[in-house]
Amino acid sequence: MRQDWEPEDLIEVWTLLEDDMKRVRNKSGVTRLGFALLLKFFEVEARFPESVREIPTAVVEYVAQQVKVPAEAWADYDWQGDRIKRHRKEIREAYGFRANTEEDQERLAEWLAAELCPVELSRDRLAAAVVARCRNERIEPPAPGRVGRLVGKAVKDFEAQFCLSRVERISHATRSRLEDLVAGSEDGTDEGAGGEGAVAGGGRSHFAELKADPGAPVLESLLAEVNKLKRVRRLELPADLFADVSEKLVDAWRARASKEYPANLERMKPPRRLTLLAALCHVRQTEITDSLVDLFIQLVLKINTRAERKVDKELNAELKKIRGKDGMLLRVAEAALSEPSGTVRRVIYPVVGGEKTLKARPAHPAG
Template sequence: MLKFFEQEARYPRREDVPKAAVDYVVGQVKVDGGLFAAYDFASRQATNHRSQIREFYGFREPTVADEDKLIFWLGRDMCPVETSRERLRAALLARCREERMEPPTPKQVERLVGAAEAMFEREFTTVTMERLPVAAVTALQELIKVPDPDPNGEGDGRDGGGAGMRSFLQELKEDPGPLQLETLLAEIGKLERVKAIGLPETLFEGTSEKVVEAWRARAMRMYPSDFAAAPPRVCMTLLAALCWVRKTEMIDGLVELLIQLVHKISVRAEKKVENEISTEFRRVHGKHGILARLAQAALDLPEELVRTAIYPVVGADTLTDIVAEAKANEKAFNARVRTKLRGSYSRHYRRGLPKLLRALVFRCNNAAFQPVMDALKLLDRYDGSEAVFYDGAELVPLEHVVPEDWQEAVVDERGRVERIPYELCVLVALRKAIRRREIWAEGAKIWRNPDDDLPADFDDNRDVHYEALVKPRDPAAFIADLQRRHTAALDRLNTAMRKGTAGGVKITRKKGEPWISVPPIDKQEEPASLKALKQEISHRWGVIDLLDVLKDVAHVTGYTAAFTSVASRTITDPAVLQRRLLLCLYGLGTNVGIKRVADGVAAAAVPGTRSTTRRRCAVPAGCSSTVTTCARRSARWSTPPSPYATSGYGGRVPRARRTRASSAPGRPTS
């Protein structure tokens, strides 16, 4: 107990003391090891021992005033920046150690942490409510108003309407749909409606992002009826956090959609042109025979000069014609790609560009990309105009915006700039700049200002941060070192390929360009320890269905208690709650569904089971995916705990008794 208190600043329980430590102390003091097993940690003697240890290390027992100070410290300093209860408990114990106080019992720790969280929640919701304008409060209240359900639709009305009516709250929680223009327009509409709520920019100023994210996650699992049942301050804070975080996520999603859509229309245009010209006749007469003779001559006379070996077989004029044809085909190919791009953009995607530029606000910190920003402003000024060309008096940025091979498609022979191809060039340049983080979106998180990713004291302590990164401050030195390492790596690759020791890496061509091809990694040999572990598990327990394991372990260890509720309290009996969680686990893991599982039990259990699903943490993704592999069989939830859970190691465990599945899929047997 003395050494444990010295290390952990708390008194140990019997299970906290490892056997190795007991054996070591027994060897030091020369006593019987059975004395520790017979020691009563709840006896008066143990109380005296704890008092002596406390006095020896200069600790004191906490008073009621100390507990109030701990609650205030947790609620004021820790809860605004930390949401994990485990870390809050650790912080509380560390604080007690600093104050030389005897740490509270586990139950007291839970009570103190809960009181601190309640204090912080009261202060946080009060401050948030005071910062919300009246108009914003009214708009947030409109979110939880359930529309009249469709008389022909189905549903219980808890999700914000029937099949034919969907509330904006339900749409707000949904992620973007498939990659298409309609998805882009739908996300723009959602973003505009969230902005119309009018949340102030300083709403969550001074609050950690983790705290706001936690309130957003809590709101995502709630229905309109749950918001209505919550206290007004809590309800408004939940809705404000949901809208605040979702607005940032939607801005990031729109930027992602922009990047992917620009790439999509470019790739689709190239594929269409490639498919069209693949069947066309594009060759010099007899070119296949010429190329065959050319290759044969090169093989027969590898040491001869080109003029001596090749020209007698294929004349110089014929080779010149083949080269000219290839260049003409490449030029025609690029022209046809531009035509396809223009047609696809002008007929379909162009109608979403003005709305996107109004919804997103782009910023730039690099003067080299200012032409792209000027081009975006030009596009915004011509929004709604039906002119084909830009006005001659306009200063249209072309450098760093329009590629060289697009110049003739954008600028006609009279020097006029056509709008449609220019807009395409602007979108492509914008996509490249965003991916390089040279242009960023205001209000985003992923695509935010890259300067915000730097430490707050970066400018003042630049030397310290560069030293931590092991990078030079001089950009020229950094570039020179990078070039040196790249050159050395390419030299090693070149040497290995020449000697045939590159492991299958070779130089090929992809779309006419040189390409380094890396073969897939061969299947590695299974580690001997893992193979031995599998054999031992199979020998001891045989093949056990995963559903049996999950159910039996739940009965023995009670791991379902780790599923915490998003509500402020829980009044359901723990045994009933465990059974409902196991049913939910079965329904989610087997893809049977919660409602179909609930159909196998009493009708009164239907709302309770569905409520448990939405109020408890979701089953981890890995658990659901592995459960699916063996779950499409009969239900086994009434089986008593298997002997393997308590019998220790040794021998094959008999299989648990199974029951025949009923007619309803997933119906439990008890």
């Protein structure tokens, strides 16, 4: 129940109409106020309040004015006796509702497990769906705490059936390969030294390696991702393993698996453990493929950058040589013009740094 009500909203929602006033006419005092508040609350929420505090003070005061009973009397309304039971029964009948039964709750749990749990992960939204369905079927919904337990049962039943149906689609050979991902990690972490086939290079389990993100854009990272992808493909998971459920659900199970240690997985029942591992591998196959593409692109860009830098370096070196040679020629020309009758050794050699420098400078082809 919302707690903030503007005056115009109070008038629109909480005004007692003619039929409402007829129902409260034969009541008096706190009984009259309590019945009126329960009546209008049920009209708004299709359920009864859990306590006095659930109905906002502004609402109590507005309804109290209409039935001419002090608002303070609401605190004295009896929530445990036979009177409130009679009030609830009368109000349900007034709106064409009936009380829920154990059979109703069992049916609602089955409906949730079959229809909504495969596509909705939020327990709050599942609870809201229960209340909405009760309203559509003109059934008073269970109390909020009971709805929460009903949702919990539905989720548990769905997950048990979901796991069994996944395992039934997986061959015995694939089940064995999935088990090998976490086998032998006795210390409960991803660093445990397990049996053969359970540990990858560097002492890291295949499970830890599978969850790990790709490394830096170097050849070793690319090869590691290739090996990781090969290992996932060797599991031979059925292509339709999760075809009948939402991608959001598979991603949620993949996230759960990523947070588990091998030892925790080994303590689970086989259907749940295998489903978690299968969801992880199913999603990781796509993720690893994407990371391979990204790594390859980054490596190509890195190689191109290095090649460009090498070419730039060589070009700069050649340009420096050319600039140096032009400067030397200018100095030679100036020396020759200043003393046209002098010898090469006396006039030219000094301006170019000596005979050795002149001989050491490589020739540059004319172009």
